[in-house]
Amino acid sequence: MTQGMISTCKSHLQRHLRYYFGLLLILFALLAVSVLVYQNMMPSSELDVEQKEIASGILKLDKWYEYPPTKNPVDPQIVCDLLDSLKPYHIDQDPAKWVSLGILEFELRNGKKYAISLYDPGSGQAAFSIDRTYYRGGSNRKLTAIVDSIRKSGNGQKWIEE
Numbered sequence: 001m002t003q004g005m006i007s008t009c010k011s012h013l014q015r016h017l018r019y020y021f022g023l024l025l026i027l028f029a030l031l032a033v034s035v036l037v038y039q040n041m042m043p044s045s046e047l048d049v050e051q052k053e054i055a056s057g058i059l060k061l062d063k064w065y066e067y068p069p070t071k072n073p074v075d076p077q078i079v080c081d082l083l084d085s086l087k088p089y090h091i092d093q094d095p096a097k098w099v100s101l102g103i104l105e106f107e108l109r110n111g112k113k114y115a116i117s118l119y120d121p122g123s124g125q126a127a128f129s130i131d132r133t134y135y136r137g138g139s140n141r142k143l144t145a146i147v148d149s150i151r152k153s154g155n156g157q158k159w160i161e162e
Contacts, residue, residue, distance in 0.1 A: 054079050057106035059150050072150050079106045082118075082146055086126050089137025098127050101147050120144055 054076035061072060074082075082104055098119035107113045119127040125136040126143040 052076075053108050053110075055107045055109045057104065059102055059104050059147065061102040061147070061151055072153070074104075074150060078146070078150065079104070082143070083116075084138075085142040085146055086116075086128055086135070086138040089128075089135045092127070092134045092136045095127070095129075095134035095136075096121065101144070118143065118147065 057074040057076065057079035059072045059074050059082075098121045101118040101120050104116045104118060105113065114130070117129045119129070120143075121127045121136075121140060124140055126138040126140045128135050
């Protein structure tokens with residue numbers, strides 16, 4: 001082989017290596033993005049329940065929202081309405097300090113119990129947390145309207161923070 005042919009083969013090989021290395025970087029970037037998106041997805045089991053699965057529910061209104069604070073029993077349809085007002089949702093990586101509305105506690109017929117802390121961020125998407133993980137999603141206006149209607153129904157029992 002002559003020196004010219006070797007030089008041509010080298011440059012051809014280098015061009016192909018740069019091309020494949022670029023493709024590899026793009027694939028790695030896509031993989032990294034998909035992992036981040038997957039991590040921000042919330043496990044759906046807490047919010048994806050049907051009315052027939054819910055045995056009981058209670059909404060503990062926070063003391064700033066109603067004094068003295070009350071425990072308001074809510075029927076399964078209201079629990080579903082509250083959960084639906086939070087959808088679609090995503091993890092909030094940098095949650096702000098929000099005003100607490102209260103805690104929605106509900107139990108499924110299979111015995112599993114859930115507690116979802118509800119917050120009022122003021123406008124836009126609703127805010128809530130489950131097990132110290134914070135989420136944004138759904139409609140804050142719809143959430144606060146449902147909580148207001150529960151509060152105004154007047155069937156709550158006074159409670160002291162536990």
